[in-house]
Amino acid sequence: MENIQLYFKAERTESLVFIAIGIIAFAACIYFLFSFKKPFYTGIAWPLIIIAVIQLFVGGAVFIRSPKDIACVEIMYSTNHHALTTEEIPRMETVMKNFAVYRWVEIALTAIGIILILTQFWGSMGQGIGTGLFIQSLLMLVADYFAMKRGQQYLDWLQELVKNIH
Numbered sequence: 001m002e003n004i005q006l007y008f009k010a011e012r013t014e015s016l017v018f019i020a021i022g023i024i025a026f027a028a029c030i031y032f033l034f035s036f037k038k039p040f041y042t043g044i045a046w047p048l049i050i051i052a053v054i055q056l057f058v059g060g061a062v063f064i065r066s067p068k069d070i071a072c073v074e075i076m077y078s079t080n081h082h083a084l085t086t087e088e089i090p091r092m093e094t095v096m097k098n099f100a101v102y103r104w105v106e107i108a109l110t111a112i113g114i115i116l117i118l119t120q121f122w123g124s125m126g127q128g129i130g131t132g133l134f135i136q137s138l139l140m141l142v143a144d145y146f147a148m149k150r151g152q153q154y155l156d157w158l159q160e161l162v163k164n165i166h
Helices: 004-036 039-079 080-121 126-166
Strands: none
Touching: 004 039, 004 126, 039 080, 039 126, 080 126
């Protein structure tokens, strides 16, 4: 059960990181919109706020859901190993497939950010949008990389556990 606790506690900790990044991005957005009346800063603000909303929603949902998930999986582990095969492993396989999609979206958004930074006029709204998009997408890419790695280790452990039980 230690692996279950470790996985979900790390997931919960990362959800707090997502929430913190979202709060910082939200605060930066407000600061940029109200302190600087320049197109570049207005441009930065929009991707910051849009992705911050996602970070706050996803981070909050994971943080709230994690204790219930720990309890469910521990019950499966203790009393119903078959449920690990029919419920938890398929859930984690879906999570891992979703991470692959997220990774490509984040890579694409990071690339779009770079393109906008390099092709837009210096100080323009387009360059600001590119900068905000680059920052947020890269942060999400890095955070999801670690979540994906941790998720794969947990999935591998579950599959090995089930294989050894049968």
